[in-house]
Amino acid sequence: MxxxxxxxxxxxxxxxxxxxxxxxxxxxxxxxxxxxVMDSYLPNWEKTTIRFQAAPQLGARFAQALIEIEPGGGTRAPIADALERFLFVMSGAVDLAIEGLPPARLEREGFAYVPPGVRFSLASADGKAAAVNGLKRPYEPADGFGAPEPIVSRRAExxxxxxxxxxxxxxxxxxxxxxxxxxxxxxxxxxxxxxxxxxxxxxxxxxxxxxxxxxxxxxxxxxxxxxxxxxxxxxxxxxxxxxxxxxxxxxxxxxxxxxxxxxx
Ligand code: UGY
Ligand code: MN
CATH class of the missing domain: 2.60.120.10 (Jelly Rolls)
Known part of the structure; x- marks a missing residue:
């Protein structure tokens, strides 16, 4: 509890x-x-509480947050920026749409990697609340290697x-x-x-x-x-x-x- x-x-x-x-x-x-870990409410999310656990303000070179999505909540519009992201479902279920992939339902322990510049949107599923741990950071390219593709999977796989x-x-x-x-x-x-x-x-x-x-x-x-x-x-x-x-x-x-x- x-x-x-x-x-x-x-x-x-x-x-x-x-x-x-x-x-x-x-x-x-x-x-x-x-x-x-106190709550933030951000313009690009609705009915969603973001609890930043790490951020550059702390000394980290990435940001990580618990994203608590109420029933009917999620991203207000698809998000696309220069950051790469990793999403891990802590509880409930979410509907995730990543540009170029079919929409996916992620249950607890489902996860996704969203490459930099790739648009995505996220919403709690089935009219229930969900919690996702999300990490974002600037992607650092390597000479001779392209950026990775998106990944959607789950821990059991x-x-x-x-x-x-x-x-x-x-x-x-x-x-x-x-x-x-x-x-x-x-x-x-x-x-x-x-x-x-x-x-x-x-x-x-x-x-x-x-x-x-x-x-x-x-x-x-x-x-x-x-x-x-x-x-x-x-x-x-x-x-x-x-x-x-x-x-x-x-x-x-x-x-x-x-x-x-x-x-x-
Ligand atoms: O891979 C690791 O660095 C790992 N063994 N570290 C850790 O669990 N604190
Ligand atoms: Mn270590």
């Missing part, structure tokens, strides 16, 4: 209402629990690969892995209870992380933080990082990573 929805008796104060905050903002990472030889830890590469046309990866990393990364990673790449399932402990920089499904984390370049799940349930997160491009 979302903390906002915890029933509060008259005269009582909602737990966490005063001062208790799991949110953290540092120069090279941030943790955004969902209850504190993407094979789980074991990249580390470690039992219980899986990777799903939602975008074609190693395809140099792409300047980003969107991966789902899953962890059975008791698994962990063997080393603390410190790398040039940024991350935008959406906790999809479970809970765990994240080392960011020098500090450990408890994270739960629904939390968002921004990790800047060279932020030391390590995760292990806690509890009895598997954990999984959706992870953006900028890749495949040289340093300029």
């Amino acid at each position: 979302h903390p906002r929805d915890i029933p509060v008796k008259p005269g009582r104060i909602r737990p966490g209402a005063f001062g208790h905050n799991r949110g953290v903002v540092k120069s090279n990472y941030a943790i955004m629990p969902p209850e504190g 993407v094979p789980v690969v074991n990249r580390n030889g470690t039992e219980g830890r899986g990777w799903q590469h939602l975008l074609p892995y190693g395809d140099m046309r792409f300047d980003m990866e969107m991966n789902i990393l899953s962890f059975a209870p008791g698994t962990y990364f063997p080393d603390v990673e410190t790398h040039i790449n940024e991350h935008g992380l959406v906790m999809l399932e479970g809970q765990g402990m994240y080392l960011l920089g020098e500090d450990w933080h408890e994270v739960w499904a629904g939390d968002f984390i921004w990790m800047g370049p060279y932020c030391p990082q390590l995760f292990y799940p806690t509890g009895w349930e598997p954990s999984a997160y959706l992870l953006y990573k900028d890749v495949n491009r040289d340093v300029r």
